[in-house]
Amino acid sequence: MRNIFLFIRRYSNFLLFLVLQIIALSFLFRFNKYHEAVFNGFSSEVTGRVSQKYNSVEYYFQLKKTNDALVHENLELRKMLKDNYESYDTTKKVVVDSIKVDSILKYQKYQYYEAKVVGSFITTQTNYFMLHRGAKQGVHADMGVIGPQGIVGRVVNVSDNFSTVMSVLNRQFKVDAKLKKSGDRGRVEWDGASPQYIFLKNIPKSAPIAKGDSVLTSDLSSIFPPNIMIGTVAEIVNDPSSNFYTLKLKTATNFSSVQYVNVVENLQLDERKALEEAAQKNQ
Amino acid sequence: MSITLKNIIRFVLFILVQVFVLHKVPPLHEYVVPYVYFLYVLWLPFKTSRAALMFVAFLFGLTLDYFLKCPGLHAAACVLIAYIRPFLINILISQEGADTNYSSPSITSMGWAPYATYVVILTLIHNIYLVLLEWLQFGNFLYFLGKILATTAMSLLLIIIAELLFNRKEKFRTNTV
The missing domain is CATH 2.40.10.340 (Rod shape-determining protein MreC, domain 1)
Structure with missing residues (x-):
């Protein structure tokens, strides 16, 4: 146990470096994926x-x-x-759409x-x-x-x-x-x-x-x-x-x-x- | 002005310049990205502890990342150069105690040649790591090599301009620390 603590103390900078790198890389790859x-x-x-x-x-x-x-x-x-468009054909029947605008709202995409x-x-x-x-x-x-x-x-x-x-x-x-x-x-x-x-x-x-x-x-x-x-x-x-x-x-x-x-x-x-x-x- | 305050102002300025000036410049070529922000990590004082150095670099990189919307990319590169920085300074510093006589790395404190080596090596490491992370996701080998070379050349040019523009006065402090 003591050796573990000594190890951590001795290599604390390197371990901190690794931790920060892992955090940064996990941010990066997680963001790129999702x-x-x-x-x-x-x-x-x-x-x-x-x-x-x-x-x-x-x-x-x-x-x-x-x-x-x-x-x-x-x-x-x-x-x-x-x-802008006018047809030359005057015999064409004009049909007025009787559907109210509101009623097509449910079809709005x-x-x-x-x-x-x-x-x-x-x-x-x-x-x-x-x-x-x-x-x-x-x-x-x-x-x-x-x-x-x-x-x-x-x-x-x-x-x-x-x-x-x-x-x-x-x-x-x-x-x-x-x-x-x-x-x-x-x-x-x-x-x-x-x-x-x-x-x-x-x-x-x-x-x-x-x-x-x-x-x-x-x-x-x-x-x-x-x-x-x-x-x-x-x-x-x-x-x-x-x-x-x-x-x-x-x-x-x-x-x-x-x-x-x-x-x-x-x-x-x-x-x-x-x-x-x-x-x-x-x- | 205290060193801490100076570095906080520098932090903000480097981020703003990198995000709103250098990244707004219309791209010359896909290989050329003008990076100069990591000069902040290179300019941090000698006496910053290694843990603090890495924390500050991480925070600094992450701030830039959130502006550019790629969380982690620049943070990873900044932490790497912050980790390598003390080793390099130990090797390059010429006379005993230069790191206690002066506050931060510069031409006056380290000497012309060691400072240039220090900047070139860390710039190269930073760009290699940054482009490597990008290359893992897309791109080919030519893109990898070309981008490292072009980006490093651009960074070095910008660093020279920054050094000439902002002549940091390094006061010689007493030997007896």
Whole structure:
């Protein structure tokens, strides 16, 4: 027994070193696996508040870009108005929909919340955003985040007033995507190299592709609404040994300047998840 | 100003500079990440006990981690260099008692060549460990080597700039401690 105490005393520094290393590494690998940070609530509140202070200054430098993005988004939405289209066929009968708007609420699938970006990084291999909207304001994990120009990321962690969003520019981020032209589906990932380019994998070589084609979120994604812009094809990488293309995409969102985002809640997600779990149990 | 207060202010400043200046700079290349924050651990006073050194380094790394949302990564690297630091100082310090005559490692207290060796070795160890932890999760071997070299070069450049900008006055204290 005495020898054990002597051993601990003699190697106390080394043992402390080992203990701290193990704590740090367990934090790291646990977070990478489940995205549950230790002291998450407290740390997010503190770092969120500091980031918010910084952002109140940084925001002024981005105002012009933010404004441009919002004007473009408004223009796109205005183009979709029904009043823009008029049929030449006057014999067409106009049917007035008698269903009240309220009565279709139970069929609503996506609910949008606005949120301010207070912290963002694009320099690391695992980039995250910080939003000033948290659990008290209706945000929870696994909600999609879209900006004025396209998708931004996925909520992984929430504290009371802030939430952490895994950016598309994160090596662990994956989303199901499709080509706008042909509807062929693939998977979008980031390779960690440049914050302007992401990759779309598993597109069959039979699909007609040209540079500049739009890539949208697919209908299969459980967290993103379908047909949200992801990016445009910048380069077609042809791998002769495989039947699939890898497409280099230019991201639609400018991740360094995005200031306002929408958080999307899928109101039918619970039902879908329950069904998927039931199907897995039956196997 | 007392040494403790000075180090607390330094703690905050290093974190803020690393998070809100260096990590906000648009990335030059995937290999180049401008790290300079660990200079705080290198600048801690000589007389800090080894246990305290590791605790402070852990806390410092963890603070940065929570800002960058990768809890544990920088903390692990900081603890490692804090553990190795006393060994290195013992080897490198030239004359008997330099670590009692001066308060903290610097060019004046250690001499030009030993201080440069001290900084280069710890920077290299810090970056190797940091990139190794990243490499375990993703990336290939070229990424591992390239990132270590590029990041270390960048760190050393930033450390030289920091040393030139902030000329730390090291007062010669009495020999009779």
